[in-house]
Amino acid sequence: MAKTIWRQLLLAGLCLSAFGAAADSGGIPTRIVVASAPxxxxxxxxxxxxxxxxxxxxxxxxxENRPGAGGNIATAQVAHARPDGRTLLVVSTSHTSNVHVYKRVGYDPIKDFTPIAKLAESAFVVAVPSDSDITSLADLEKVAKNRPGLLNYGSSGIGQGNHLGMEMLNARLGIKMTHVPFLSANALVTALVGKQVDVAMLTLPGAFMGVKAGKLRLLAVTSQKRVEQLSNVPTIEEKIGGDFVMTSWQGLVAPAGLPAKDAAELSKQVANVMAQPDVIGALDKIALTPQVSTPAAFGQFLVKETNRWGDVAKQSNIKME
Structure with a gap:
């Protein structure tokens, strides 16, 4: 079902983008670069x-899709593009974590970009197979402490949000689980359902599908508030206290040097787009909630996220060449 929705939205996007290009024949299009596959x-x-x-x-x-190297190739290319408003980049958690995980990324996530707006976000969900003996975060903590290093958790890749989030949870609970990375979010869901790993942080679409199929049990969500569609699933903060809020987020940036007035104007236009009912509805189908911010607020958020994931990567010794 989710794949069908994605295809429909993708085809609609291609058609309307083509219409926009025809209406602007002879003009130079603005490229929105995505550092992942369609x-x-x-x-x-x-x-x-x-x-x-x-x-x-x-x-x-x-x-313009430019996948590769965890998003570093596309991000570095945009960092060195002209700041004329004709090249933009959609960024996510990896924009603020890769600089701490990879030996070289080719850009500074703060200095090399002009923040435009935060766009949307979605919670992660801590999940286990439906027949697991682990039924709560308290159970997870108890089992992990009784079997240090023997429980394993999956992620959608080294340095990805759910990898860093699970390491943060390890530290908060005072436990040690073994990390098993997979190549994608879909591969991770398949592995968890197939009991190749004991636990994982999943994005909402994967969690919804697993629960609907009766294959997964959800222990907690990473958002500040409970997710409406999962009202019986507590937040991590409810169960362990303190500040444990993390989301899978997306935002828009331009190369550093874009004039502040241009960034502010584009941010307003983006906010108008994200507030449209049909946009809200389309994003809801893929479990994204619009969360638009000003350039200044998004810039502060990026600094905070970069510092936070730097601390987690250092503490957990997460490194890639």
Missing amino acids: GGNIDVLARILAEKLSVAQKRSYIV
Whole structure:
């Protein structure tokens, strides 16, 4: 079902982007770069944004997918593009964590970019197979302490949000579980359902599918408040206290040097787009909630996230070449 929705939104995005290009024949399109392959949540979000901005500004916005190296290739290329407003980048958690995980990334996540706006976010969910003996975070803590290093947890890749989040949970609970990385979020869900790993942080679409199929049990969500569709699942903060809020988020940046007035104007236009009912509805189908901020607020958020994941990566010794 989720794949069908993604395909429909992707096709709609391609058609409307083509319409925008035709209406702006002879003009230079604004590129919204996505550092991942077509079809995922970030790509769908970027295409919706491109469609709406093309109509609002009566000029073309196009989406350009550049996957590779955990997003570092595309991000470095945008960092060195001209700050003329014609090149934008959709960023996510990895934008603030890769600099601490990889030996070289080719960019500074703060200094090399002009923040435009935070776009949307979605909670992670701590999940186990439905027939697991672990039925709560308290159970997870107890079992892990009784079997240090023997429980394993999966992620969608080294340095990804759910990898860092599980390491943060390890530290907060005072436990040690073994990390098993997979190549994608879909591969992670398959592995958890197949009991190749004991526990994992999943994105909401994967969690919804697993629960609907009767294959997964959800222990807690990482958001500040409970998720409406999962009202019986507590937040991590409810169970262990303190500040444990993390989300899978997306935002929009431009190369450093974009004039502040241009960034502010684009941010307002983005906010208008994200507030449209059809956009809210389309994003809800892929479990994203619009969370738009000003350039200044998004800049502060990026600094906070970069510092937080730096601490987690250092404490957990997460490194890649």
